[in-house]
Amino acid sequence: xxxxxxxxxxxxxxxxxxxxxxxxxxxxxxxxxxxxxxxxxxxxxxxxxxxxxxxxxxxxxxxxxxxxxxxxxxxxxxxxxxxxxxxxxxxxxxxxxxxxxxxxxxxxxxxxxxxxxxxxxxxxxxxxxxxxxxxxxxxxxxxxxxxxxxxxxxxxxxxxxxxxxxxxxxxxxxxxxxxxxxxxxxxxxxxxxxxxxxxxxxxxxxxxxxxxxxxxxxxxxxxxxxxxxxxxxxxxxxxxxxxxxxxxxxxxxxxxxxxxxxxxxxxxxxxxxxxxxxxxxxxxxxxxxxxxxxxxxxxxxxxxxxxxxxxxxxxxxxxxxxxxxxxxxxxxxxxxxxxxxxxxxxxxxxxxxxxxxxxxxxxxxxxxxxxxxxxxxxxxxxxxxxxxxxxxxxxxxxxxxxxxxxxxxxxxxxxxxxxxxxxxxxxxxxxxxxxxxxxxxxxx
Numbered sequence: 001x002x003x004x005x006x007x008x009x010x011x012x013x014x015x016x017x018x019x020x021x022x023x024x025x026x027x028x029x030x031x032x033x034x035x036x037x038x039x040x041x042x043x044x045x046x047x048x049x050x051x052x053x054x055x056x057x058x059x060x061x062x063x064x065x066x067x068x069x070x071x072x073x074x075x076x077x078x079x080x081x082x083x084x085x086x087x088x089x090x091x092x093x094x095x096x097x098x099x100x101x102x103x104x105x106x107x108x109x110x111x112x113x114x115x116x117x118x119x120x121x122x123x124x125x126x127x128x129x130x131x132x133x134x135x136x137x138x139x140x141x142x143x144x145x146x147x148x149x150x151x152x153x154x155x156x157x158x159x160x161x162x163x164x165x166x167x168x169x170x171x172x173x174x175x176x177x178x179x180x181x182x183x184x185x186x187x188x189x190x191x192x193x194x195x196x197x198x199x200x201x202x203x204x205x206x207x208x209x210x211x212x213x214x215x216x217x218x219x220x221x222x223x224x225x226x227x228x229x230x231x232x233x234x235x236x237x238x239x240x241x242x243x244x245x246x247x248x249x250x251x252x253x254x255x256x257x258x259x260x261x262x263x264x265x266x267x268x269x270x271x272x273x274x275x276x277x278x279x280x281x282x283x284x285x286x287x288x289x290x291x292x293x294x295x296x297x298x299x300x301x302x303x304x305x306x307x308x309x310x311x312x313x314x315x316x317x318x319x320x321x322x323x324x325x326x327x328x329x330x331x332x333x334x335x336x337x338x339x340x341x342x343x344x345x346x347x348x349x350x351x352x353x354x355x356x357x358x359x360x361x362x363x364x365x366x367x368x369x370x371x372x373x374x375x376x377x378x379x380x381x382x383x384x385x386x387x388x389x390x391x392x393x394x395x396x397x398x399x400x401x402x403x404x405x406x407x408x409x410x411x412x413x414x415x416x417x418x419x420x421x422x423x424x425x426x427x428x429x430x431x432x433x434x435x436x437x438x439x440x441x442x443x444x
Contacts, residue, residue: 035062057291074332091326103272116296119259119285120154130220152229180205199236225271228260231415232381263287266377267351368444
C-alpha cells in the first residue's frame with residue numbers, strides 16, 4: 001500500500017462486508033473511488049477495466065448521466081410514497097414499459113410485474129407467488145419447490161433453500177425443497193463454445209423427484225437459465241425445453257431466475273428469448289436499473305396473476321410486499337435505464353460481440369492450470385485446477401493479480417467469471433484476455 005492509499009483510506013472497522021473474508025480484506029483493502037464508462041478508478045487514481053459490470057449489473061456502463069438526471073428529478077418531485085393500499089404514477093408507468101419488453105414477448109404473457117428491492121427479494125416473491133397460485137387453483141398440497149445443485153437464488157431463506165451452494169446453506173434452516181443435479185460436466189463438455197452438447201438427460205431428474213415426492217406436493221421448479229454465481233454453468237442443448245415439458249406434464253410452475261441473464265446479457269432482452277422456452281415466472285434485478293438504485297421485479301404470466309384475483313374485491317389477494325416495492329426513485333432509474341438499453345440497442349448488442357468474445361477467451365486454452373473455458377453471450381468463465389489442500393487460493397491470486405494489472409474480474413473458488421458492461425468495445429475484449437493471460441502465467 002503506497003502513501004497515497006494510506007491518506008485516502010477510511011476507517012475500515014465498522015462495515016461488516018458481505019460475501020467477503022473481512023479480516024483478509026481489511027489487511028489488504030481494495031477500494032474503488034469513482035467510475036465512468038468501462039472503467040473504475042481506485043483511491044490512488046488508477047484506472048481499472050470493469051470485466052464484471054460491477055456485480056453483473058452495470059450493463060450500460062458507469063456514470064450514465066441520463067440515469068443520474070432522472071434520479072435527481074424524481075428525488076426533487078417525490079422521494080418516497082407507499083404502495084400499500086396507495087400508489088404513485090411512476091410505478092405503473094415503469095411496469096407498463098417493462099411489460100412491453102417482457103421475457104418471451106407478447107405471446108409469452110409475462111406482463112404482470114411485482115416490484116422488489118433486490119434479486120433475493122425477487123426469488124422469495126416468486127416462490128410465494130407459485131405456492132399461492134397452486135392454493136388458489138385448488139392445489140393446496142403443493143408447497144415443495146425443486147431447485148438445482150450449484151444454483152444460486154439469493155440469500156433469503158427461500159433462496160438458500162432452493163439454491164445449491166453449500167456454504168450458503170450449511171448453517172441456516174430451510175423450507176421444503178429438493179434438488180436436481182447441476183449440468184456442469186467437464187469430462188464431456190470441457191471447452192465447449194456456447195451451449196454444451198451433452199447433458200439433456202439431466203432434466204429427467206425432475207421426473208425422478210416427482211416420482212419420489214409426488215407431483216401433488218410440488219409447486220414449482222426454479223432454475224437459472226444460465227447459472228452465473230456458481231461459475232457460469234450452461235444448460236446443455238435441449239435441457240430447458242425438456243424441463244418445460246416435464247413441468248407442464250405434472251402441473252408444476254417453471255421459474256427462471258434471470259437476475260443475471262436479464263436485460264441483454266446473452267444478446268437477447270432475456271434468456272427466455274435466447275432459449276425460446278417461456279417459464280411461468282421470471283425473477284430479475286441487477287440490470288433493471290443499471291445497478292444505480294437497488295431494485296428487482298418478478299414477471300408473472302397473466303394466468304398466474306388472474307388465478308389470485310378472486311374473492312371479494314376488498315380482499316388483499318397476496319399478503320406479501322416490501323416497503324420499497326415500486327420505489328419512485330428506483331422506478332425513475334429503471335425507466336432511464338430501459339431507454340438507454342433500447343436507444344443504444346444494448347439488449348441485443350452482446351450477439352454482435354459474442355464471436356469476438358468467444359475467440360478471445362478460448363485463446364487462453366493451454367495456459368497454466370486452465371481446466372475449462374465456458375462462454376455464452378457476453379459471459380465467460382475460466383476454471384482453474386485447485387491447489388492441493390488449498391482450494392480457491394489459485395483463483396483468488398489470479399483475481400488479485402488481474403486487479404494489479406488494471407482489470408476487475410469475479411472469482412468463485414477457482415473459477416474466474418466475466419460479464420463486462422454491454423458497451424464494451426473489441427479492443428477492451430482483447431485487453432481483458434491479455435491481462436488474464438498474463439495473470440495466469442504470473443501466478444502459475
